[in-house]
Amino acid sequence: MPELPEVETSLRGIAPHLRDRRIERLVARERRLRWPVPAILDEAVAGQRIQSLRRRAKYLLLDLAEGSLMIHLGMSGSLRVLPAETPPTAHDHVDLVLTDGHCLRLRDPRRFGSLHWVTPPLESHPLLRDLGPEPLSSDFDGDYLYRRARGRRAAVKTFIMDSHIVVGVGNIYASESLFMAGIHPARPAGRIGAARYAALAESIKQVLAAAILQGGTSLRDFVQENGNPGYFAQSLRVYGRAGEACPGCAGPVRQQRIGQRSSFYCPRCQR
DNA sequence: CCGGACGCCTGTCGGC
């Protein structure tokens, strides 16, 4: 479910309700997520004030005095801020109960998400250490992509979805960015020139920024913190549109499996 | 080092 725009949307939704609030306790009804919810977490967060909230890649970070509660939403995770007494429904695995009577509730049907306790320096955490740059930062541009692609034979779509190369580009926005840049998703990454990588980096930035402005993409179960859907689904040009008319040439959009993931593209507009 | 396959888990959808 969540790619970078959905995680950013979640962050922006929950932050005003959590910043400067105090955590009363953590309630884990189900600890078997992608990794077990660490027992140390309960003690680490109880009674602590949330000083700030951040995002790194697809991880949300709630900064406390001694460390950070780190949340990953996996494929199907979502966060809501609710009155603490709201009865949990199926797959509502964890509550972060605040002293103000509300709670942050994690729902995650597939349980691919995870919770972690991380202490400074964050950059040394195994899950964060080897991540590539943020796509919306100035560290990320066409020159960077071009350099990293030297000698790579993997498909460019697989390449830009590799979090060691650049973070936050998931299956939807990879297809969309490659369409915008006119690049065939199966083209070997090492056989694309600098000028085309400049276009691709720009496309990734534009697609992600536009999706954030529209509150992300709701295809199945993604909802914002307030329960509203994201509206970027209506802006998707090729993702999920196999057989429909390409917005560029009106030819049929094709679906193809690349790196075990469904990929959508226009064979005429993307080379 | 690189690239590809696999598995984690539940829900949904299309075809028969």
Next chain:
DNA sequence: TGCCGACAGGCGTCCG
């Protein structure tokens, strides 16, 4: 109507 397989927005790990 019911069953069954395929597939779904991620990503760490293993193997060649």
